[in-house]
Amino acid sequence: MPDPSTPGRSSPPTQRVVAVLDFLAKHPQERFGLSELARRLQLAKPTCLGIVTTLTESGYLVRDVADKTYRLGPSLIALGHLAQESLRVNPAARAELARLSKSFDTTAALAAVVDDRITLLELVEPPGSDVGVRVGQSYPFAPPVGLMFVLWDDDALRSWLDRAPTIPLRTETQRLDRVIAECRTAGYLVERLTPGGRRLYAMMAGMSSTLPDELRALLGELISDIGERVYLSSEAEGARQRHDVSVISAPVYDHHHRQVMVVSLQIGRALTDSEIAKHARGLVAAGDALTAQLGGSKPQW
Structure with a gap:
């Protein structure tokens, strides 16, 4: 839940990206297609497509070519290790x-x-x-x-x-x-x-x-x-x-x-x-x- 005491302005586009990552993080053993992700997160399908495409290109998600599903990607491993080191x-x-x-x-x-x-x-x-x-x-x-x-x-x-x-x-x-x-x-x-x-x-x-x-x-x-x-x-x-x-x-x-x-x-x-x-x-x-x-x-x- 967002903390109302947090200073500064929030960014709805960023919140949608975070929502995608958080959702997949809560289901690490599962894969989700675009339609299901959009439905589960209550996102417009074109919006969800733009998010997962960008995250996939950056290595934060992996797209299975055969069934067109998404899961967490390898770039998050390095990011997580760096966060722990910090x-x-x-x-x-x-x-x-x-x-x-x-x-x-x-x-x-x-x-x-x-x-x-x-x-x-x-x-x-x-x-x-x-x-x-x-x-x-x-x-x-x-x-x-x-x-x-x-x-x-x-x-x-x-x-x-x-x-x-x-x-x-x-x-x-x-x-x-x-x-x-x-x-x-x-x-x-x-x-x-x-x-x-x-x-x-x-x-x-x-x-x-x-x-x-x-x-x-x-x-x-x-x-x-x-x-x-x-x-x-x-x-x-x-x-x-x-x-x-x-x-x-x-x-x-x-x-x-x-x-x-x-x-x-x-x-x-x-x-x-x-x-x-x-x-x-x-x-x-x-x-x-x-x-x-x-x-x-x-x-x-």
Whole structure:
């Protein structure tokens, strides 16, 4: 959805080009003929023809001569790699995520806050899996969403807490202080979310910073306090107790000792305390490796 706060004038012709690329990006395994593209995107057929012809000539689309269908082209590969490099995501980062994903047989991801939106920079999934998100996807960055991106940076944390929340919140300072202290000492954050909560985060992807009232109300039922659903080892009641874990995250730092990215393991199942600790050790090691790739170093708490 377009952000109404974005400065400057929009360009309808450009929006139509973006619509074609976005549509094909959402259906990467399919091919579409001109008539179907025009119909699905509600474009005049001559307009759609001009767009796909130009994109094909530039290599951003490929046209199958036999059935006259279109799909994404090779020029987007180079463009995507350059975009990742501009955000300091290099091939070595993907290799690190691949090792992490293979070690724990789950999805490993790298994300950062880009232009005030949480953006997925890289993703490695186990063979045959599909977490339902894609690289480049983004969603609003405002309390209670995004704690993992500011937890290890005092200035960023204060700025984030000052933002207008996406939902009405009950802020329990002592709980948040405990979360900050323990997660900084441990070097990782464990989020416990219900399946409904995970679906809500997926629904939020691509939305503007202003959420619909119905979605705000539904979020409010699931997440009403910052840090409320964070797992803390100090609160564990026994080694055999199992916890429904959504995500485990660790920070990546730059050479100014500032948190600039988050590396995460998508869990989506119950783990014991010892299993959480094992996953976290591997994740923190990956975060340290990614920090080293950036020439960064950890702050001293």
